[in-house]
Structure formats: C-alpha cells, structure tokens
Amino acid sequence: MAKENVLSRKDIVSRVLTAPVNMKQLKKRLRFSFLLAFLFFVGLFLATSWMFFSFMRAENRWTAYSESKLLLIRLVSDVKDAETGQRGYLITGKDVYLSPYRKARIQILRDMRVAFRIQKWDNSLTGLSLVLEGLLKSKMGELEETIRLRHVAGFRVARAMVMSDYGKKVMDQIRAISLQMEALLSRKKDFEKQVLLRRERRVFAAGSVLAISIVFFWGLLYRIIAKEIETRESLLLRLKEESTHDALTGLFNRPAAMEILQYSIGNAERRKWKIGVLMIDLDGFKEINDQWGHLAGDQALVEVARRFREAVREGDVLSRLGGDEFLCLMPVLDGVDGALKLGSRLLEVFRHPFGDTGISNRMGCSIGIAVYPEDGKDPKSLLAAADRRLYSVKENGGGSICFD
Secondary structure, eight states: OHHHHHHHHHHHHHHHSOOOOOHHHHHHHHHHHHHHHHHHHHHHHHHHHHHHHHHHHHHHHHHHHHHHHHHHHHHHHHHHHHHHHHHHHHHHOOGGGHHHHHHHHHHHHHHHHHHGGGGGTOGGGHHHHHHHHHHHHHHHHHHHHHHHHHHHTOHHHHHHHHTTOHHHHHHHHHHHHHHHHHHHHHHHHHHHHHHHHHHHHHHHHHHHHHHHHHHHHHHHHHHHHHHHHHHHHHHHHHHHHHHHBOTTTOSBOHHHHHHHHHHHHHHHHHHTOEEEEEEEEEESHHHHHHHHOHHHHHHHHHHHHHHHHHHSOTTOEEEEEETTEEEEEEEEESOHHHHHHHHHHHHHGGGSOOSSSSGGGTOEEEEEEEEETTSOSSHHHHHHHHHHHHHHHHHTTSSSEEOO
C-alpha cells in the first residue's frame, strides 16, 4: 500500500508540474523561423525594390517624352524667331536685327542637344531625329548664308537666294517632321502613363504586403517571446509555490512558516504587539492510515486543511509542518483569550462528519499555545513552548487546548 501511495504521489506531481522549457529546441525553432522570415523579407524587399526602380524608369521615360515634346515645339518657335531676325536684317541691313537672330540660334543649338537625347529612350525616334537634325542644320546654314550675302553682296543677291524658296521648303519639312515626332511622342507618353499607373499600383501592393508582413512578423515574434515569458513566469510561480507551500494541502510549509514567524517577531517587537502560536496535532490519524489506507489519510488531511482555513481569522497564517502536524500563527494577538477562541474553533471542525466513511468519529486534535514575548522571543523558543504544551495535552488524552 505504501509503495502504491508513493507512485501515486509521483504521478500527481508529474501532472501538476509542467516540464521545464526545452531551450535547445526553442532556440532551434526560433533560428529556423528567423531564417525563413529573413529569406522571405529579402525576397519581398528585392521584388519591391525591382518594382520601384521599374516605376522610376517608367516615370523618367514619361518625363523625357513630355520634355522632348515641349522642346520640339520651342525648337520650331526658335527657328521662326531666327528667321524673323534674318529677314529684318535682310530688309534693313541694320545689325540690331542680328541680336534676336543670334540669340535664337544659340537657343536652337541648346534645344537640339537636349531634344535629341530622346534617342536613348526609344530607338524608333532615332531616324526622325537624324532627319530633323539635318533639316535644322540646312535651315541654319541657309539663314547664315543669306546674312553673309546681304553683308557682302548687298540686298539684291541675298533677296534672290530667299526668293528661291529653298528656305521655305526646309522650314515646311521641319514643321512636318516636328509634328510627326510630336504625335509619336504623345503616343509614347500616353503609353508610358499607363505603364506608370500599373507599376504604381504594383509598388503600392508590394509595399503594403511588405509592411503587413513586417507587422505580422513582429506580432508573431512578440507572441512567441510573450508566450515564452509567460511560460517561464508560470513555471517560476509554480516553483515558488512548491517551495513555500505544502503540495498536498496547499498550506504554507515549515520553511515558509518559520520565515513568516521570524518576520512577525521583528514586526511585533517594533510595534509592541503580541503573537500567538498554535501548534496542532491530529488525534487518531495513525489509525485512519492503518485502517483506511494512505489515500484516505491524504483526503482527510486535505479536508482538515480546508476546514482550518474557514476557522482561522483573515490575516492568520496556517501551515502544515509535516505529517499530521499543523501550525497556526496569529501575527497580531490582543490576548490569550483570542488564541483560546481560535483554538476552540479549530476543535469544533471535527464535530461535523467528513463523509460516509466514519472518519470524523475517529479524528480530533490537540493544541498547544505559546505567546510572544512571554514564552519566547525567537521562533525556536516559541515552537518549543507550544510543542511542550501540545504533548501535555496528548498525554492527558488529547482533544483539548493547553496554554499554560
């Protein structure tokens, strides 16, 4: 029977206490989770970056097409300004008309260099750009030659060159090519705008997924860490409970009771209080174990502890010292009468049946009372005094209280 009881207690303890956290497995799982999360975030970040740079390239092309279209319009306008200055000088011969001509010529050369960069964005514009570049050079050459002839040979020679309509034909071709390029640039611009909108949506979607994934990962990580902390705290609380409480009854154990008694003595010494110490020993408990078995004895102890809890005052400390010995500590005691009243309530708990087993007819308790500071000023002295009075009661048949 005793062997079966030991095995049963071990089984109970193994079920009550959770197994310690396996840190090796936990670290392995965390490393694996971090690796997967890292690879996922790297892949998602690279995909998002690629989409973002693709969006930026589309935006650059759209900007380039827009600027090139505006430059073409301004380029034709600058050629007209140069032509106006050339005609003013041709008619009047005054150098004042050469100033707008030269200014327009400089602007044309600058616009040509900028406008023709569009070739690097789209090869389909290369042929038209080369044709337009050749026409502009021809037109500027024609204007320059007319001005030179007006300056060297006079009005009639220069006028004859203008009347040949060569410059007008070149200018018409420049307008036609520029209009063709503008139309092509408009189509390219509209196409890139659609591409830009699609890639903008993709970048937004990828960025949203990345942000949500980061939030989810950190939430998951917080949950894992919080769960680990919660498990450790629960384990520590359980271990602390086990170290200060009796596993069977849930009352304070002997080391905890001694620590509380020592603290209460120090507190009572400062405040000039009295302390009551009640040593309690069950009567007839050995016979219950022998007749009904250790399991019934444990059940009886649990029920006795429960009834003792209901009998003591709030603030009193109840503990099981071991076996069938209990200790009740009254940290604040007005007088011996208070301890006697409590002892009487503890005796009364055995007057009510424990069940249908008949155990209540066989059990009672003996109580020895010691008071601080009359019976001692340290835990050892107080317990010794209470213990002597307890066994005095036991020798006289038990079932009563001794305080003197």
